[in-house]
Amino acid sequence: MVSLAETTAVVTGGGGGIGGGTSRLFAAAGATVVLNDIDAELAESAVADIEADGGTAVAVVGDIREASTVEELHATATEVAGGAVDVLVNNVGDYRPNGLFAETDEEQWAAQYEIQLHHVFRCTRTFLPAMQERGRGVIINVSTVEAFRGVPHNSAYSAFNAGVSAFTRSLAVEVGRDGIRVNCIAPDMADTLQTPGDSMLRGRDPQLIRSWIPLGRWGQPLDYAKVMLFLAGDLSSFMTGNTLMVDGGTMAASGWYGRASGSGWTNLPDQP
Ligand SMILES: NC(=O)c1ccc[n+]([C@@H]2O[C@H](COP(=O)([O-])OP(=O)(O)OC[C@H]3O[C@@H](n4cnc5c(N)ncnc54)[C@H](O)[C@@H]3O)[C@@H](O)[C@H]2O)c1
Numbered sequence: 001m002v003s004l005a006e007t008t009a010v011v012t013g014g015g016g017g018i019g020g021g022t023s024r025l026f027a028a029a030g031a032t033v034v035l036n037d038i039d040a041e042l043a044e045s046a047v048a049d050i051e052a053d054g055g056t057a058v059a060v061v062g063d064i065r066e067a068s069t070v071e072e073l074h075a076t077a078t079e080v081a082g083g084a085v086d087v088l089v090n091n092v093g094d095y096r097p098n099g100l101f102a103e104t105d106e107e108q109w110a111a112q113y114e115i116q117l118h119h120v121f122r123c124t125r126t127f128l129p130a131m132q133e134r135g136r137g138v139i140i141n142v143s144t145v146e147a148f149r150g151v152p153h154n155s156a157y158s159a160f161n162a163g164v165s166a167f168t169r170s171l172a173v174e175v176g177r178d179g180i181r182v183n184c185i186a187p188d189m190a191d192t193l194q195t196p197g198d199s200m201l202r203g204r205d206p207q208l209i210r211s212w213i214p215l216g217r218w219g220q221p222l223d224y225a226k227v228m229l230f231l232a233g234d235l236s237s238f239m240t241g242n243t244l245m246v247d248g249g250t251m252a253a254s255g256w257y258g259r260a261s262g263s264g265w266t267n268l269p270d271q272p
Contacts, residue, residue, distance in 0.1 A: 015042030021221025027055030172241030188247035214249030
Protein backbone atom coordinates (compact mmCIF):
# COMPACT_ATOMS: atom_id res chain seq x y z
CA MET A 1 0.00 0.00 0.00
CA VAL A 2 1.05 3.62 -0.58
CA SER A 3 2.54 5.04 2.61
CA LEU A 4 1.49 8.44 3.88
CA ALA A 5 3.66 8.16 7.00
CA GLU A 6 4.96 11.53 8.27
CA THR A 7 2.17 13.22 6.30
CA THR A 8 -0.58 15.55 7.45
CA ALA A 9 -3.69 15.44 5.29
CA VAL A 10 -6.74 17.72 5.42
CA VAL A 11 -10.05 16.35 4.10
CA THR A 12 -13.13 18.56 3.80
CA GLY A 13 -16.37 16.68 4.29
CA GLY A 14 -14.14 13.99 5.77
CA GLY A 15 -16.72 12.47 8.10
CA GLY A 16 -19.03 10.58 5.71
CA GLY A 17 -19.34 9.38 2.12
CA ILE A 18 -16.32 9.61 -0.17
CA GLY A 19 -14.60 12.03 2.22
CA GLY A 20 -15.19 9.64 5.13
CA GLY A 21 -13.62 6.80 3.15
CA THR A 22 -10.69 9.04 2.27
CA SER A 23 -10.03 10.12 5.88
CA ARG A 24 -10.09 6.52 7.03
CA LEU A 25 -7.89 5.21 4.20
CA PHE A 26 -5.35 8.04 4.48
CA ALA A 27 -5.09 7.41 8.23
CA ALA A 28 -4.67 3.68 7.62
CA ALA A 29 -1.82 4.59 5.24
CA GLY A 30 -0.10 6.46 8.08
CA ALA A 31 -1.27 10.05 7.61
CA THR A 32 -2.31 12.27 10.46
CA VAL A 33 -5.74 13.37 9.27
CA VAL A 34 -7.38 16.68 10.02
CA LEU A 35 -10.94 16.28 8.86
CA ASN A 36 -13.65 18.87 8.58
CA ASP A 37 -17.35 18.06 8.54
CA ILE A 38 -20.56 20.01 9.00
CA ASP A 39 -22.03 17.00 10.83
CA ALA A 40 -20.46 16.57 14.29
CA GLU A 41 -21.61 12.95 14.64
CA LEU A 42 -20.07 11.92 11.31
CA ALA A 43 -16.85 13.76 12.18
CA GLU A 44 -16.62 12.14 15.60
CA SER A 45 -17.36 8.68 14.28
CA ALA A 46 -14.63 9.01 11.64
CA VAL A 47 -12.14 10.09 14.32
CA ALA A 48 -13.25 7.20 16.57
CA ASP A 49 -12.86 4.67 13.72
CA ILE A 50 -9.41 5.99 12.86
CA GLU A 51 -8.26 5.92 16.48
CA ALA A 52 -9.69 2.41 16.98
CA ASP A 53 -7.58 1.39 14.00
CA GLY A 54 -4.44 2.83 15.62
CA GLY A 55 -4.40 6.04 13.55
CA THR A 56 -4.45 9.73 14.39
CA ALA A 57 -7.17 12.20 13.46
CA VAL A 58 -8.54 15.53 14.59
CA ALA A 59 -11.97 16.90 13.66
CA VAL A 60 -12.92 20.49 12.91
CA VAL A 61 -16.71 20.66 12.87
CA GLY A 62 -18.20 23.41 10.74
CA ASP A 63 -19.62 24.47 7.41
CA ILE A 64 -16.77 24.71 4.90
CA ARG A 65 -18.72 27.44 3.07
CA GLU A 66 -17.97 29.73 6.03
CA ALA A 67 -14.66 31.61 6.02
CA SER A 68 -14.41 31.11 9.79
CA THR A 69 -14.48 27.30 9.35
CA VAL A 70 -11.71 27.47 6.77
CA GLU A 71 -9.65 29.64 9.15
CA GLU A 72 -10.19 27.23 12.03
CA LEU A 73 -9.36 24.24 9.82
CA HIS A 74 -6.18 25.96 8.65
CA ALA A 75 -5.11 26.94 12.18
CA THR A 76 -5.74 23.44 13.55
CA ALA A 77 -4.06 21.66 10.65
CA THR A 78 -1.04 23.97 10.70
CA GLU A 79 -0.59 23.30 14.40
CA VAL A 80 -0.99 19.54 13.96
CA ALA A 81 1.45 19.52 11.02
CA GLY A 82 3.89 21.84 12.72
CA GLY A 83 3.82 24.00 9.56
CA ALA A 84 2.51 23.36 6.05
CA VAL A 85 0.12 20.47 5.54
CA ASP A 86 1.19 17.91 2.95
CA VAL A 87 -2.14 17.07 1.36
CA LEU A 88 -5.37 19.06 0.97
CA VAL A 89 -8.49 17.26 -0.28
CA ASN A 90 -11.30 19.61 -1.33
CA ASN A 91 -14.09 17.05 -1.26
CA VAL A 92 -17.31 18.87 -0.31
CA GLY A 93 -19.95 19.22 -3.03
CA ASP A 94 -23.64 18.50 -3.43
CA TYR A 95 -25.45 16.76 -6.27
CA ARG A 96 -29.03 17.56 -5.20
CA PRO A 97 -30.72 18.72 -8.44
CA ASN A 98 -32.03 22.26 -8.84
CA GLY A 99 -34.56 21.49 -11.58
CA LEU A 100 -34.89 22.76 -15.12
CA PHE A 101 -32.50 25.64 -15.76
CA ALA A 102 -35.31 27.84 -17.11
CA GLU A 103 -36.99 27.58 -13.72
CA THR A 104 -33.92 28.30 -11.56
CA ASP A 105 -32.98 31.69 -10.14
CA GLU A 106 -30.01 33.79 -9.05
CA GLU A 107 -30.26 32.59 -5.47
CA GLN A 108 -29.90 28.94 -6.54
CA TRP A 109 -26.89 29.73 -8.76
CA ALA A 110 -25.23 31.58 -5.89
CA ALA A 111 -25.89 28.61 -3.57
CA GLN A 112 -24.43 26.25 -6.17
CA TYR A 113 -21.32 28.40 -6.42
CA GLU A 114 -20.93 28.31 -2.63
CA ILE A 115 -21.21 24.53 -2.24
CA GLN A 116 -19.38 23.39 -5.39
CA LEU A 117 -16.59 25.88 -6.08
CA HIS A 118 -16.15 28.89 -3.78
CA HIS A 119 -14.83 26.86 -0.81
CA VAL A 120 -12.41 25.06 -3.15
CA PHE A 121 -10.92 28.46 -4.03
CA ARG A 122 -10.94 29.62 -0.42
CA CYS A 123 -9.40 26.48 1.10
CA THR A 124 -6.77 26.30 -1.61
CA ARG A 125 -5.92 29.99 -1.27
CA THR A 126 -5.59 29.52 2.49
CA PHE A 127 -3.41 26.38 2.48
CA LEU A 128 -1.31 27.12 -0.62
CA PRO A 129 1.19 29.79 0.61
CA ALA A 130 2.74 27.53 3.27
CA MET A 131 3.03 24.69 0.73
CA GLN A 132 4.75 27.09 -1.69
CA GLU A 133 7.09 28.34 1.01
CA ARG A 134 8.09 24.78 1.85
CA GLY A 135 8.29 23.75 -1.83
CA ARG A 136 6.08 20.67 -1.51
CA GLY A 137 2.41 19.75 -1.41
CA VAL A 138 -0.49 17.90 -2.98
CA ILE A 139 -3.97 19.24 -3.65
CA ILE A 140 -6.79 16.92 -4.69
CA ASN A 141 -10.15 18.28 -5.78
CA VAL A 142 -13.41 16.41 -6.26
CA SER A 143 -15.44 17.21 -9.37
CA THR A 144 -17.96 14.92 -11.12
CA VAL A 145 -18.42 13.11 -14.43
CA GLU A 146 -21.22 15.61 -15.01
CA ALA A 147 -18.59 18.29 -15.54
CA PHE A 148 -17.78 16.37 -18.74
CA ARG A 149 -21.17 15.19 -19.98
CA GLY A 150 -24.56 16.85 -19.98
CA VAL A 151 -26.93 16.42 -17.05
CA PRO A 152 -30.52 17.63 -17.11
CA HIS A 153 -31.93 19.34 -13.99
CA ASN A 154 -28.49 20.33 -12.71
CA SER A 155 -26.86 22.72 -15.19
CA ALA A 156 -25.30 25.02 -12.59
CA TYR A 157 -23.90 22.01 -10.67
CA SER A 158 -22.35 20.77 -13.89
CA ALA A 159 -20.91 24.21 -14.75
CA PHE A 160 -19.35 24.83 -11.32
CA ASN A 161 -17.84 21.33 -11.25
CA ALA A 162 -16.37 21.95 -14.71
CA GLY A 163 -14.89 24.96 -12.90
CA VAL A 164 -13.36 22.64 -10.30
CA SER A 165 -11.62 20.66 -13.05
CA ALA A 166 -10.54 23.79 -14.97
CA PHE A 167 -9.21 25.31 -11.74
CA THR A 168 -7.27 22.07 -11.15
CA ARG A 169 -5.58 22.31 -14.55
CA SER A 170 -4.70 25.99 -14.37
CA LEU A 171 -3.47 25.93 -10.77
CA ALA A 172 -1.37 22.85 -11.55
CA VAL A 173 0.46 24.83 -14.22
CA GLU A 174 0.98 27.78 -11.88
CA VAL A 175 2.35 25.87 -8.91
CA GLY A 176 4.20 22.96 -10.53
CA ARG A 177 7.54 24.73 -10.10
CA ASP A 178 6.77 25.17 -6.42
CA GLY A 179 6.78 21.39 -6.04
CA ILE A 180 3.01 21.24 -5.71
CA ARG A 181 0.85 18.77 -7.65
CA VAL A 182 -2.84 19.47 -8.20
CA ASN A 183 -5.17 16.73 -9.43
CA CYS A 184 -8.85 15.93 -9.31
CA ILE A 185 -11.23 12.98 -9.37
CA ALA A 186 -14.61 12.87 -11.09
CA PRO A 187 -16.87 10.33 -9.36
CA ASP A 188 -20.09 8.78 -10.56
CA MET A 189 -22.54 6.29 -9.13
CA ALA A 190 -21.31 6.39 -5.54
CA ASP A 191 -23.39 4.61 -2.91
CA THR A 192 -23.06 7.35 -0.30
CA LEU A 193 -25.16 9.45 2.07
CA GLN A 194 -25.89 11.88 -0.76
CA THR A 195 -26.87 9.24 -3.29
CA PRO A 196 -27.66 5.96 -1.51
CA GLY A 197 -27.77 3.00 -3.89
CA ASP A 198 -31.21 1.98 -2.61
CA SER A 199 -32.71 5.36 -3.35
CA MET A 200 -31.17 5.34 -6.84
CA LEU A 201 -32.83 1.95 -7.42
CA ARG A 202 -36.14 3.07 -5.87
CA GLY A 203 -37.35 -0.52 -5.65
CA ARG A 204 -36.33 -1.43 -9.21
CA ASP A 205 -34.60 -4.67 -10.12
CA PRO A 206 -30.94 -4.57 -8.90
CA GLN A 207 -30.02 -6.31 -12.18
CA LEU A 208 -30.49 -2.87 -13.77
CA ILE A 209 -27.28 -1.71 -12.11
CA ARG A 210 -25.29 -3.67 -14.67
CA SER A 211 -27.09 -1.83 -17.45
CA TRP A 212 -26.14 1.55 -15.98
CA ILE A 213 -22.58 0.86 -14.86
CA PRO A 214 -20.11 -1.18 -16.95
CA LEU A 215 -18.42 -2.57 -13.83
CA GLY A 216 -21.87 -3.73 -12.68
CA ARG A 217 -21.99 -2.28 -9.16
CA TRP A 218 -22.22 0.96 -7.23
CA GLY A 219 -19.01 2.68 -6.23
CA GLN A 220 -18.20 2.52 -2.54
CA PRO A 221 -16.35 5.32 -0.68
CA LEU A 222 -13.19 3.22 -0.67
CA ASP A 223 -13.21 2.99 -4.49
CA TYR A 224 -12.79 6.78 -4.71
CA ALA A 225 -10.52 7.02 -1.68
CA LYS A 226 -8.06 4.55 -3.25
CA VAL A 227 -7.62 6.81 -6.29
CA MET A 228 -7.09 9.80 -3.99
CA LEU A 229 -4.48 7.80 -2.08
CA PHE A 230 -2.70 7.20 -5.39
CA LEU A 231 -2.88 10.93 -6.17
CA ALA A 232 -1.69 11.86 -2.66
CA GLY A 233 1.38 9.63 -2.69
CA ASP A 234 4.53 9.08 -4.64
CA LEU A 235 3.05 6.66 -7.19
CA SER A 236 1.62 9.69 -9.03
CA SER A 237 4.80 11.79 -8.67
CA PHE A 238 4.81 12.92 -12.34
CA MET A 239 1.08 13.64 -12.61
CA THR A 240 -0.51 17.05 -12.24
CA GLY A 241 -3.48 18.91 -13.69
CA ASN A 242 -5.54 15.77 -14.33
CA THR A 243 -9.11 14.86 -13.58
CA LEU A 244 -9.44 11.08 -13.27
CA MET A 245 -12.84 9.51 -13.88
CA VAL A 246 -13.76 7.19 -11.01
CA ASP A 247 -17.08 5.99 -12.29
CA GLY A 248 -17.16 2.24 -12.92
CA GLY A 249 -16.97 3.05 -16.65
CA THR A 250 -20.02 5.28 -17.08
CA MET A 251 -18.12 7.99 -18.97
CA ALA A 252 -16.57 5.40 -21.26
CA ALA A 253 -19.99 3.93 -21.98
CA SER A 254 -21.46 7.39 -22.52
CA GLY A 255 -24.88 6.81 -24.12
CA TRP A 256 -24.52 3.03 -24.25
CA TYR A 257 -26.44 0.88 -21.78
CA GLY A 258 -26.04 -2.80 -21.03
CA ARG A 259 -29.36 -4.63 -21.38
CA ALA A 260 -30.62 -5.62 -17.94
CA SER A 261 -31.16 -9.13 -19.36
CA GLY A 262 -27.38 -9.33 -19.81
CA SER A 263 -27.67 -9.81 -23.59
CA GLY A 264 -25.51 -7.08 -25.11
CA TRP A 265 -25.80 -3.31 -25.24
CA THR A 266 -28.07 -0.64 -26.66
CA ASN A 267 -27.92 3.10 -27.25
CA LEU A 268 -31.67 3.11 -27.84
CA PRO A 269 -33.14 2.67 -24.34
CA ASP A 270 -36.71 2.13 -25.60
CA GLN A 271 -35.66 -1.04 -27.44
CA PRO A 272 -35.92 -4.30 -25.50
N1 LIG B 1 -22.24 10.50 -4.79
C1 LIG B 1 -21.91 10.51 -6.07
O1 LIG B 1 -22.28 9.64 -6.88
C2 LIG B 1 -21.06 11.63 -6.59
C3 LIG B 1 -20.97 11.78 -7.98
C4 LIG B 1 -20.19 12.80 -8.49
C5 LIG B 1 -19.51 13.65 -7.63
N2 LIG B 1 -19.61 13.48 -6.28
C6 LIG B 1 -18.89 14.43 -5.44
O2 LIG B 1 -18.14 13.75 -4.44
C7 LIG B 1 -18.05 14.56 -3.29
C8 LIG B 1 -18.48 13.78 -2.08
O3 LIG B 1 -19.79 13.30 -2.31
P1 LIG B 1 -20.45 12.15 -1.42
O4 LIG B 1 -21.35 11.39 -2.32
O5 LIG B 1 -19.42 11.45 -0.63
O6 LIG B 1 -21.34 13.06 -0.46
P2 LIG B 1 -21.96 12.70 0.98
O7 LIG B 1 -23.12 13.60 1.13
O8 LIG B 1 -22.18 11.25 1.07
O9 LIG B 1 -20.82 13.10 1.99
C9 LIG B 1 -20.43 14.45 2.09
C10 LIG B 1 -19.75 14.67 3.42
O10 LIG B 1 -19.46 16.08 3.49
C11 LIG B 1 -20.12 16.64 4.61
N3 LIG B 1 -20.56 18.00 4.23
C12 LIG B 1 -21.61 18.32 3.45
N4 LIG B 1 -21.71 19.66 3.33
C13 LIG B 1 -20.69 20.18 4.04
C14 LIG B 1 -20.25 21.50 4.31
N5 LIG B 1 -20.91 22.55 3.80
N6 LIG B 1 -19.17 21.69 5.09
C15 LIG B 1 -18.51 20.61 5.63
N7 LIG B 1 -18.89 19.34 5.42
C16 LIG B 1 -19.96 19.12 4.62
C17 LIG B 1 -21.28 15.70 4.93
O11 LIG B 1 -21.71 15.81 6.26
C18 LIG B 1 -20.66 14.35 4.60
O12 LIG B 1 -19.89 13.84 5.66
C19 LIG B 1 -18.91 15.80 -3.56
O13 LIG B 1 -18.11 16.84 -4.03
C20 LIG B 1 -19.84 15.33 -4.65
O14 LIG B 1 -20.34 16.39 -5.48
C21 LIG B 1 -20.37 12.49 -5.74
